[in-house]
Amino acid sequence: MLLSIEPDGPVPIYQQIRDRIVEAIAGGHQPAGSGLPSTRQLGVDLGVNFHTVNKSYDLLRQEGLLRLNRKSGAVVQRDAGSGPPRPDWAHDWAARLRTLLAEAAAQGLPAEDIVRHCREAIAAFTFPVDGESGPAPVGQS
Amino acid sequence: MTTGSLSGEVIVSFFAATMCLAPAITRPTVPFGVRVPPERANAIVIRDERRAYYGRTAVIGACCIILVVLLRDHGSWWLSRIVLLLELAADFGCYLIARNRIAAVKQAERWYAGHRQVVATDTSWRTDPPRFPVRWLIPALAVIAVTVLIGALRYPDLPARVTAGGHLVPKSVISVFAIVAAQLYVTAMWTGIMLIVYRSRPDIEAADAAGSTRRYRRFLAACTRAVLTLLALVDLTLLLAALRTWQVYRSSGIGSALPVLPFAVGLLVLAAVSFRVGQGGSRLPGGHGGHGGDGPAAGTDRDDDRFWKAGLIYVNRDDPALLVGSRFGVGWTFNLANPTAWLVIAAIVAVPAGLIAISAAVGL
Numbered sequence: 025m026l027l028s029i030e031p032d033g034p035v036p037i038y039q040q041i042r043d044r045i046v047e048a049i050a051g052g053h054q055p056a057g058s059g060l061p062s063t064r065q066l067g068v069d070l071g072v073n074f075h076t077v078n079k080s081y082d083l084l085r086q087e088g089l090l091r092l093n094r095k096s097g098a099v100v101q102r103d104a105g106s107g108p109p110r111p112d113w114a115h116d117w118a119a120r121l122r123t124l125l126a127e128a129a130a131q132g133l134p135a136e137d138i139v140r141h142c143r144e145a146i147a148a149f150t151f152p153v154d155g156e157s158g159p160a161p162v163g164q165s
Numbered sequence: 166m167t168t169g170s171l172s173g174e175v176i177v178s179f180f181a182a183t184m185c186l187a188p189a190i191t192r193p194t195v196p197f198g199v200r201v202p203p204e205r206a207n208a209i210v211i212r213d214e215r216r217a218y219y220g221r222t223a224v225i226g227a228c229c230i231i232l233v234v235l236l237r238d239h240g241s242w243w244l245s246r247i248v249l250l251l252e253l254a255a256d257f258g259c260y261l262i263a264r265n266r267i268a269a270v271k272q273a274e275r276w277y278a279g280h281r282q283v284v285a286t287d288t289s290w291r292t293d294p295p296r297f298p299v300r301w302l303i304p305a306l307a308v309i310a311v312t313v314l315i316g317a318l319r320y321p322d323l324p325a326r327v328t329a330g331g332h333l334v335p336k337s338v339i340s341v342f343a344i345v346a347a348q349l350y351v352t353a354m355w356t357g358i359m360l361i362v363y364r365s366r367p368d369i370e371a372a373d374a375a376g377s378t379r380r381y382r383r384f385l386a387a388c389t390r391a392v393l394t395l396l397a398l399v400d401l402t403l404l405l406a407a408l409r410t411w412q413v414y415r416s417s418g419i420g421s422a423l424p425v426l427p428f429a430v431g432l433l434v435l436a437a438v439s440f441r442v443g444q445g446g447s448r449l450p451g452g453h454g455g456h457g458g459d460g461p462a463a464g465t466d467r468d469d470d471r472f473w474k475a476g477l478i479y480v481n482r483d484d485p486a487l488l489v490g491s492r493f494g495v496g497w498t499f500n501l502a503n504p505t506a507w508l509v510i511a512a513i514v515a516v517p518a519g520l521i522a523i524s525a526a527v528g529l
Binding site: 026029030060062064068 | 484
């Protein structure tokens with residue numbers, strides 16, 4: 025998985041790390057069961073304190089995407105093929121999406137541009153196919 | 166001619182060549198220790214300063230080599246070391262001139278304005294780490310074993326006083342086997358440093374993270390093999406010096422320079438490998454701006470000049486890294502803001518200092 029952050033950017037570094045890992049899982053680059061570097065190793069590789077990476081991993085653990093184990097380290101717990109999410113999670117996500125779309129509308133971005141951006145993002149991720157357990161890349165369908 | 170004076174000529178020539186050619190093996194995006202965006206790597210000021218540096222250092226190197234050859238038969242072995250220091254100081258001055266001019270233009274023209282500055286990594290470096298080439302250590306260990314064996318066989322027949330450190334001293338296990346301690350120290354120190362390098366972060370370019378990680382793997386493998394080869398040859402140099410001390414062979418004239426030969430070959434191997442691969446694999450195919458990744462869309466490597474003193478010494482309190490890639494030439498440098506770096510440096514210095522103190526205490 026390729027991971028890049030903007031150390032001097034406006035988004036907190038722990039949030040950037042968390043976001044990049046979520047995107048890698050969604051893109052099929054980090055499937056369920058695959059390992060991630062330890063917090064110290066990733067901290068060295070990104071030039072940030074390991075507490076920062078720890079915070080990102082803890083966020084992902086709370087979201088059910090990561091399993092942290094002393095023996096096996098950080099392992100991806102679920103991906104597109106792991107079944108539907110919890111109902112309350114989908115509800116929370118829809119609320120956040122609404123806010124995100126509202127930001128675009130408030131800034132005057134035309135609806136067709138918003139839809140185009142959404143399609144481009146969806147094309148880069150892997151989604152489960154209805155009635156099947158395995159994921160399928162939407163961009164290729 | 167002595168071994169000391171000849172090794173002085175070898176070292177002065179080696180540094181003359183490496184200091185002169187260092188910009189050619191440095192990453193194109195850090196010319197003279199100044200971080201520049203990839204599209205500025207061939208800026209006019211960089212091309213001009215590189216050309217001027219080659220000219221200046223070539224003249225300095227030629228003068229120093231001539232000087233050390235002229236001084237060969239007219240003084241002590243340390244004269245060549247003084248010439249070496251003068252050579253390095255003059256080359257450093259040339260480096261600073263080029264660095265300051267490039268940094269001034271970079272700042273005046275605001276080369277990083279509008280760039281999205283990022284730090285990139287490839288997690289496969291940790292989940293599928295490169296393996297240290299342990300088998301390449303075998304030649305060095307074999308040479309040490311042969312040294313111990315020959316020393317043990319020769320020990321009973323050695324005279325009551327033997328040569329150690331250039332002086333005649335009473336024969337003892339310590340005085341006879343001091344050279345084995347030197348072999349063990351050099352081998353253990355460099356193997357330890359290379360093991361730390363394997364655990365350190367690779368030099369990854371944001372514009373081509375996957376490609377630069379692949380190149381860094383090849384670079385690290387090639388450099389480690391070259392260093393382990395050099396170690397075996399340094400141990401061989403010490404073995405040849407020991408054999409002469411242990412009266413296994415006698416030499417005079419040009420023959421007295423025989424022990425230096427393996428060391429010189431080892432330096433040449435290291436220099437050739439460095440020139441072939443470049444810092445971080447930058448001279449390998451695809452390394453010279455041939456982006457196989459996302460290109461500028463992926464962001465530009467972060468401008469981290471403020472953490473580099475004179476572009477050579479890395480001091481960053483926020484970075485937990487112990488070793489990072491050098492910015493000038495090929496190799497690695499310590500992050501001096503990391504306390505562990507000072508512990509490692511202290512250990513590197515303390516071991517030979519301790520050995521010398523012990524030698525002095527036992528009357529060597």
